[in-house]
Amino acid sequence: MTKYSIQATNSSPSINFDPDDMSFEIKGESYPENCWAFYDPMFRWLEQFFSVTREERVEINMEILYFNSSSSKTFMDFFEMLDTHAENGRNIVVNWRYHEENESAMECGEEFMGDVEQIKFNLVELTDIRESE
Template identity: 35%
Template sequence: MDRLQLPQTERSPLVDFDFDRQRLRLEGESYPEDAAAFFGPLIAALDRYLERLRAEPPAAPLILDLRLAYFNSSSAKAFMNIFQRLEAAARDGVEVQVNWHYQTDDETMMEFGEDFREDFQAARFELCVFD
């Protein structure tokens, strides 16, 4: 499956979905004017990819790294849609790990990570602090 890469802009995060390596990454700020238009193609690509993994689970885990400085409520909804799909894939036998990266002094992002983590049972959700 082709790698999906979008550059970071002032309002949207860097996207690097390296499907062949099972590494997905979102980084930066996320408040696109039309979150559905921005995240829709990403979620569609993720759906196609997860179907492949369900049919033939890889030996290594699928890893999603999120390193966000800010996001709005529309982006949060999109993240939840992504997380629900990853959790469902994990329940179906795909090993999934989500890494939520936040800066040491960013309590808000830490708390968002803690809140998102509550929705995971089958997939691993790690809080990863950095300086």
């Protein structure tokens, strides 16, 4: 299966999913004009990934500096999809990475964590800007 990679823009995050080294990362700001159009290819790629691989552990790193309400809804759909796959036997971990001064990102992560049931959702505070690179 090929990598899924999107470069960040001013209003959308970079997405880098590499099934060869099992690295999955979403990083940046998220307020695209059409949120569903931006994220739908990612959803389709992940559904294909889950259908053709038997990897038991999938770890996704998310470092979202800012996002709008449309992105928040899309992230909930994303976590619900991951929860479904976890319920079906996958070990799925989401690392919600936020900078220590970004209380809003931390609080949103706490809300997302409270809404998932099957995936392991970690809040990861970044205390040094170099940690996010």
